[in-house]
Amino acid sequence: MVEFSVNGTKHSFDGDPETPLLWYLRDLAGMPGTKFGCGLGLCGACTVHLDGVATRSCQTWVSDLDGVEVTTIEGLSEDGNHPVQVAWRELNVAQCGYCQPGQIMQAASLLSETPDPSDEDINASMSGNICRCGTYPRIRAAIKLAAERAGQ
Amino acid sequence: MNTNVTWRNFTRAKVTNVSRRNVLLGLAAGTFALSVQLPRRASAEEEKLYGGAGMPGGVKDDPRIFLTIEEDGTVRLLCNRAEMGQGVRTGWATVIADELEADLTRIRVEQAPGNQALYGNQNTDGSRSMRHHFQALRRIGAAARTMLEQEAASRWDVPADEVRASGHQVTHANSDRSFGFGELARAAAERDVPAAEDLVFKAPEDFQHIGKDVNNVDNLDITTGSPIYGIDKQLDGLVYAVIARPPVYGGKVKSYDDTEARKVPGVIEILEIDSPDIPSAFLPLGGIAVVAENTFAANKARLLLEIEWDAGDNQSYDSAEYRKTLEAASEQPGEVMRNDGDVDAALADAAERISASYYLPHLAHASMEPPSATARFADGKCEVWTSVQAPEALRTDLMKRFELAPENAVVHSMLLGGGFGRKSKPDYASEAAIISKALDGRPVKLTFMREDDIQHDFFHTVSVERLEGGLDENGKTVAWLHRTVAPSIGSTFEPDVVHQSAGELGMGAVDNPFDIPNLRVENPEAAAHTRIGWFRSVYNIPHAFAVQSFAAELAAAAGRDHKEYLLELLGPDREISRAAMNDTSVYGEDPELYPYDTARLRKVIEAATEAAGWGRDLPEGRGLGLAAHHSFVSYTAVVVEVEVKDGGLIFPRVDIAFDCGAIISPDRVRAQLEGAVVQGVSLATLGEISFKDGVPEQSNFDGFELTRIDASPVEIHTHLVPSLDYDSPLGGVGEPGLPPVAPAITNAIFAATGKRIRALPIRDQFV
Ligand code: FES
Ligand code: FES
Numbered sequence: 001m002v003e004f005s006v007n008g009t010k011h012s013f014d015g016d017p018e019t020p021l022l023w024y025l026r027d028l029a030g031m032p033g034t035k036f037g038c039g040l041g042l043c044g045a046c047t048v049h050l051d052g053v054a055t056r057s058c059q060t061w062v063s064d065l066d067g068v069e070v071t072t073i074e075g076l077s078e079d080g081n082h083p084v085q086v087a088w089r090e091l092n093v094a095q096c097g098y099c100q101p102g103q104i105m106q107a108a109s110l111l112s113e114t115p116d117p118s119d120e121d122i123n124a125s126m127s128g129n130i131c132r133c134g135t136y137p138r139i140r141a142a143i144k145l146a147a148e149r150a151g152q
Numbered sequence: 153m154n155t156n157v158t159w160r161n162f163t164r165a166k167v168t169n170v171s172r173r174n175v176l177l178g179l180a181a182g183t184f185a186l187s188v189q190l191p192r193r194a195s196a197e198e199e200k201l202y203g204g205a206g207m208p209g210g211v212k213d214d215p216r217i218f219l220t221i222e223e224d225g226t227v228r229l230l231c232n233r234a235e236m237g238q239g240v241r242t243g244w245a246t247v248i249a250d251e252l253e254a255d256l257t258r259i260r261v262e263q264a265p266g267n268q269a270l271y272g273n274q275n276t277d278g279s280r281s282m283r284h285h286f287q288a289l290r291r292i293g294a295a296a297r298t299m300l301e302q303e304a305a306s307r308w309d310v311p312a313d314e315v316r317a318s319g320h321q322v323t324h325a326n327s328d329r330s331f332g333f334g335e336l337a338r339a340a341a342e343r344d345v346p347a348a349e350d351l352v353f354k355a356p357e358d359f360q361h362i363g364k365d366v367n368n369v370d371n372l373d374i375t376t377g378s379p380i381y382g383i384d385k386q387l388d389g390l391v392y393a394v395i396a397r398p399p400v401y402g403g404k405v406k407s408y409d410d411t412e413a414r415k416v417p418g419v420i421e422i423l424e425i426d427s428p429d430i431p432s433a434f435l436p437l438g439g440i441a442v443v444a445e446n447t448f449a450a451n452k453a454r455l456l457l458e459i460e461w462d463a464g465d466n467q468s469y470d471s472a473e474y475r476k477t478l479e480a481a482s483e484q485p486g487e488v489m490r491n492d493g494d495v496d497a498a499l500a501d502a503a504e505r506i507s508a509s510y511y512l513p514h515l516a517h518a519s520m521e522p523p524s525a526t527a528r529f530a531d532g533k534c535e536v537w538t539s540v541q542a543p544e545a546l547r548t549d550l551m552k553r554f555e556l557a558p559e560n561a562v563v564h565s566m567l568l569g570g571g572f573g574r575k576s577k578p579d580y581a582s583e584a585a586i587i588s589k590a591l592d593g594r595p596v597k598l599t600f601m602r603e604d605d606i607q608h609d610f611f612h613t614v615s616v617e618r619l620e621g622g623l624d625e626n627g628k629t630v631a632w633l634h635r636t637v638a639p640s641i642g643s644t645f646e647p648d649v650v651h652q653s654a655g656e657l658g659m660g661a662v663d664n665p666f667d668i669p670n671l672r673v674e675n676p677e678a679a680a681h682t683r684i685g686w687f688r689s690v691y692n693i694p695h696a697f698a699v700q701s702f703a704a705e706l707a708a709a710a711g712r713d714h715k716e717y718l719l720e721l722l723g724p725d726r727e728i729s730r731a732a733m734n735d736t737s738v739y740g741e742d743p744e745l746y747p748y749d750t751a752r753l754r755k756v757i758e759a760a761t762e763a764a765g766w767g768r769d770l771p772e773g774r775g776l777g778l779a780a781h782h783s784f785v786s787y788t789a790v791v792v793e794v795e796v797k798d799g800g801l802i803f804p805r806v807d808i809a810f811d812c813g814a815i816i817s818p819d820r821v822r823a824q825l826e827g828a829v830v831q832g833v834s835l836a837t838l839g840e841i842s843f844k845d846g847v848p849e850q851s852n853f854d855g856f857e858l859t860r861i862d863a864s865p866v867e868i869h870t871h872l873v874p875s876l877d878y879d880s881p882l883g884g885v886g887e888p889g890l891p892p893v894a895p896a897i898t899n900a901i902f903a904a905t906g907k908r909i910r911a912l913p914i915r916d917q918f919v
Contacts, residue, residue, distance in 0.1 A: 016417050019448050027392055027446035027597075032384035033377020035569070036447075037520050038602045042853040045520055073377030080376040089371040092819055095827055096237030097374030098381060098520040098569025123862035130853060132520045132570050133237045134830025135823070136864035 007075025044129030054109030204284030225334035239820030251293025266543025266563030279884025382539030418449035486676030493670035498631035502622025521569020530593030610685025617698030627710030639680035660695030667723025696891035777900025784884025812883035832893020
């Protein structure tokens, strides 16, 4: 039995220890905001925060989460107004939007570690997140917008 | 357990050499001909309908079907087309807000369930949602507004022309009285809907939203992780399924052993689904389904199945060998699809002859949301929640497969996490329904793992395009021979289809605008060995790559600037009739309304080259490449700046100029163009599905690579060349940005390095 929290709520799990956090969230906890894209750590769609750090939930076993604070897109902010979410809406980043929960979680983690990221920082942090619709130029612009606001 | 699905009764319509539109229509016409529109016969040429009216189900414009106004004034708008990122929901709200005089922020857009008879055509492909529905949406909004105004006027007992709707209320200016929409709605809905010819539309100069930037109506849901996509559906008691499908197209299960698989904790059921004979149209491929308490457990058990397959006839499919087959076919004459002048004589007389052969491999759609559907088949009723581009095709399959009355085949359309043509084929949703029925009505969510998505796609075609040109002594092109060799999408529906359809050839092969007196287009045979399907912009991808690469090769052979030479090839401004090009499809549009207007292509070429600084000095290792293309009755030109550095490619800047006629949502149009550029970079530099022993060699994003942010163009500049005439025919938006991107890239590499790349993907060929 492991105990951990998701967006501040306590969860416990004693199922198949190999169950990835991704499928725990989507299928067992009823929280489908975290997306399935590849299951192999190749696309970033499943990105969540573990103790504040962006992590691929498809590569994380629930059995390893004892005591960990998990944050998903549903809990990134209380009212959907995290600076990254606001910037995303302002620049109309999303097309289909499916990759964007993962992009937003990755970008929020980047900005918490690197408040004023360079293009190279953005490339290094965000290149694990695929967007098939091709929203990369707006993702880059939205990260810079969120960083600029925070710096003011 | 065996679900014993019978495939034999499935009647496939004839689809040889018909447009993509008719393929879908033919499928819909199975035994449910009474409940759906019958396919039009070619012999009914004189009454042929075009555009939205020519689509199965046509276009509907009754405001009572699409609009509900609540007492608190909330406007609920049913969107009858699938949203897959192209912005259709935002576009629908934009038009309604203007013509209804509603507050855009008080419009809630909801997805209409699948019901073509009620909502009109819902098949969301071909870049035609706004093209076919803009005027109908204006009528819907204007009619509802008129009904609200009439209701207010009658309550005040004043002439209708003294009242006016604006800002979500109706006002009588003379007496300074007003009613909110919500106060009028119930009674207004009982009034007669005004006739279309009596409606007064807003003048374009008064538009508040149309033609202006508005926010995506789904922004909040997307950025907060709301469960809006088909794959997100939650139901009580839901169980989860994956399927091991035959690895080779046309294969079947010979035998299987599920002993180990059943030991996985959480496994509920393992069952066999029969495989269809091929070609299998939209039918599921069959195989062994595993149902479990969550998707992970289902997939874990699936990997432990021991299945012996009967691979069938396609197990020798090998991409390297097949390329040779296509190349050999391209060396021989094929069916002549357009023939101007005398190409053979002109080639024989030419001062210089050049030829080139281009190769483009299969591609997978790889939408980030893989195919997925949730079904509940209980009490004789089959309900499906899914993200699908063609809800009616799914409904028709459910009705036919399970012998259901229309009201018992319910398709709830959810948002698509990308589609790109893959989700026009609802095989995955049929699978979910089959499994739910086999489990006596337990709700089932079926998900394609990424490996399933990539290995069991309806692949983009594979193509060899052979071009031959003749130049006179002044370097002018006097002869053009284009042989296009690629398996047709028709092969997925009908046996022995070896030629491209008129619609496929009308995607940049026969509709060649060049002012060349001797021009021939031939289509040699190509047999398919896998499932071929529509991929964003479809046959425009190989045709545009070949035509726009070869135009640059001719310019180089003549020693001329590519842009100047391309404009000369295009010739004087003129409207070319579709008949003159033997283009009989015109994307389903009326050829009279949509001639090929070469001035529009010229203008986007000029806009893109001017913005990109065509002709400017560039440092060593950099080059500018140009390509232009007409598709989906819109016109696009792209200039790519490439830098070849340390054995890699960098794209410092891309300029894309676009003319789709009048524009409804400029920001969404720009987004589609930006996305097309990135997707074009991806397919040009990395995109390939190759087959060995009948099986795709790629299965996830490690093998089928997609462009990531670090390789995306640094700057993408979009240049819209909009018409201000909102009564003129519209062009498509979702697809036409894509075709010219790849040839602009390879033309840029040629400019930078002198190396001509004729086979995609580029990978490291430029080194
Ligand atoms: S689903 Fe986890 S990285 Fe793709
Ligand atoms: S917005 Fe569609 S995949 Fe990124």
